[in-house]
Amino acid sequence: MQRRQFLATTAATALAAATGSVAQAADKVKVGFIYVGPVNDGGWTQHHHEAALEMVETLGDKVEMVYQENVPEGPDAERAMTQMALDGANLIFTTSFGFMDATINVAAKFPDVKFEHATGYKTAPNVGVYSARFYEGRAVQGFLAGKMTKSNKIGYIASFPIPEVIRGINSAFIHARKVNPDVEFSVIWAFTWFDPAKEADAATALIEQGCDVILQHTDSTAPQAAAQKAGNVYTFGQAADMAEYAPMPRISSIIDVWAPYYIARTEAVLNGTWESDNTWDGIGAGMVGIGEISSAVPADVKAEAEALRDSIAAGEYHPFTGPLKKQDGSDWLAEGETADDGTLAGMNFFVEGLTGDIPS
């Protein structure tokens, strides 16, 4: 398209003027981060930012880090990325799904700048994508939930019905059912990414319905506080360890661990070995961390949970292993068959046994 070419040439000229010629290996790289929330949101963005800071600490003066927080999707994101590229960034991490098309657009204008987009699926020669297999952590949570529940009712606070969230619910449910055939899940769709008060209300509603284990796919500690108030309710930390609520109600957690990836990718740019990739790592690669299983969990259950964690990490066990059926009773995975990444990435169905519909 004409517009693209025009901008690409002007931008490339400006970039060349700013950075001189583009070398294969570099002595110093400038790395940019685009965040969707504030850097101290206590959840998603904070973990990316802390990882970025860790990356800077590790690589020292070989790297200069810049970031912009609270960037809305759409043209604002495109502007923020363009600005970083114009200012000489060599590598830009865009850390929200909603930045996908903006990343691709800007990357097309700056062929010499590398981009890494979190949780998306569109790649380009200078755009890689990365995401974490949080569902592996959900399997461990589901196992613990199934073991710990006495009422056999488990509550799940979900945000929006997107594949990432649905995958988590399925994974947790499969492993809860496996150890406790009587277990039932109550899912609340909060239809918000961020409203701590609503999360508190949702947790209270689930507790009042008799749920004594609550899983959450939202980032605030509101459900932890509600569980603590109620007494005998177990919860799991989400995104952060939330260790301040251990040993009760928080009995374990899923932690986002981005720092090793950020370090590796920045080093790749430093060494001139960066290539577009499609990374989807889990517990094994260390991108998903399982927080300390607290003393509220009996020792044998803890040992089993850790064994499950380790077998997933070692690649011996896949959380979505057949026989599995879909909610409507149709076959999904045969005995011993494991789910392929394509189906998992776009998962839009519940597995058999879950009640309720996925809103659409």
Place this chain on the structure above:
Amino acid sequence: MGGIDPILLLASLMVASTPILLAALGEMVVERAGVLNLGVEGMMIFGAICGFAVGVGTGSPSLGFLAAALGAAALSMLFGVLTQILLSNQVASGLALTLFGLGLSSLVGQSYSGIKAPPSLDFDIPLLSDIPVLGPILFQHHPMVYLSILLVIGVWVLLRHTRAGLILRAVGESHDAAHALGYKVVAIRLAAIAFGGALAGLGGAFISLVRVPQWTEGMTAGAGWIALAIVVFASWRPWRVLIGAYLFGGVSVLQLNLQAAGFKVPVQYLAMSPYLITILVLVLMSARRRSATAQAPADLGKTFHASS
């Protein structure tokens, strides 16, 4: 799946409604004095961080609430000076206050994320809390829940049965007439704005200290706007503010409870329901009385200048 226990629902809706009740009650007093302050969200969030910071710093939630009231009242004075002394437009000043309050609270709160709130104990009302079934549920809340109801009564008495309330209403209905009678319109309005700010601050602090409790940027998530809507919905009456806040809180909590109880409900439409029901109730009320807007203080939102 089980049904929904109405008593439990009532108990949780009382907690869920308290922030918007406090903020709406304060805003109602402001509007009865003839001032429209759209900065409720900004004052709430500033109260939330002031309360949280002081609560964490001193370990005392009560001091936190006090700081929230004072901090938000101080912030509201920015709006007060702007609109009452410099005679700026109230709608724009209020919106600017929201913007500023959101920014300022995030700046102040930068080192407070991920910290646990000081424990705030629920308060059992003696005797009443011992009533079987009802007692533990209706009479074992945080003191702020009861204080908010007491404030409703207080404001009602003030407006209805005291001279101060009469003057306040007179100022709101016709500032020129009140001025001619020798009342200090600007001073009265400033006091009302500060009161509104203090209550919004308490509402915000209730979220950060009791209901959630933690500090995160933007955590009021639009509660201030709902409070504004409830004032209009309540046609500027204290008891109706209570009803409005509880109704709104009730519908929000109910939709979560329906989901938790496993009812087959179209969730995305249920999430809209509190707003749709608010509109519906409002239409029913105004249809009966023909004109809801006629209930508004006559000089609401108008600038007062003594020598004009």
Place this chain on the structure above:
Amino acid sequence: MIRLVRRPMPSRGWALATPLLAVLLTMIAGGLLFAALGKDPLVAIRTIFWDPIMGKNAFYYRSQLPVKAAPLVLIATGLALGFRAGIWNIGAEGQYIVGALCGAAVGLGFYPAEGWYIFPLMVIAGALGGFLWAMIPALLRVTFGTSEILVSLMLVYVAENLLASMALGAMKNPDGFGFPGSRNLSQYPAAANLEIWPGTGIHWGVIAALIAVICAYVVLARHLLGFQIKVTGLAPRAARFAGVDPKRLIVICLGVSGALAGLAGMFEVSGPSGIVSIDFNVGYGFTAIIVAFLGRLHPVGILLAALLMALTYIGGGIAEGQLGLPSAAILAFQGMLLFFLLALDVLTNFSIRLGSGQTRGGV
């Protein structure tokens, strides 16, 4: 004692001088804020106000000014008409969303057909969507006397939920592997609202915004409707004697502002944004209310106010990226700018006298 005396006519000189003075005061107060955060205040101020227009990469930022300002101008121009007549549509955010949804629905419905008529149809659908969404508060107001402030505000939340539902359901990209969000309309030539002159940032929404400003100016200055709006705002009772039908005026004002907000949403979703996503709306509908007042409810004033707001967004973004300023500081900075602009307005309408003067009564 200092007192204010209302000028018989707003002062022309002050009307021009106060915005500059306000910007200057904001620079000083904001500089103090930035200094308190450990940043060089002069560099920060230069980055926010100078770099987007004249800085090293201004060729790019200049093109972003119209992109950011156009939706604000479109929405604020419509709102100002109503505000002048005392009709309070504060739900433009909702009308913006519904306009975008309707526009996108037409575009997505025709996909992948090509045809010159698709984009115009989307424009009509966008305006119509915003118009109809605004008709809800308008009709409730004229039939039942229900407050349009409350209904229009409540409908924002309804629209946001509708948007989420559409992004996750009906409008989800069938080729998107189950991820939320629609197809990218800006990559579908027949529906794309692209830059008309490459590199300028001027898309059809910018043209529409300029047309709206001119039309609003003409209506307010020359047309009977403008007269009716102004009379109703100043003296509602007198307006009735002058033959103004208040119900008709409510419907017209809410309808026009809704249609313009819908247009803004449609141009945004088919161009700069491209996608119907859960977080598509970024608060233009609320910011536009501030812009309308900053522009003193005057179309030309709105144009300038929107450009100033756009400048602080763009410059603020640069300052965040280059200097590591927290976005909260930019938010507080914008709040300060608004406070100063509003506070200094007093000089336009009032003169300040020292001494007791001849006025009666005390304040």
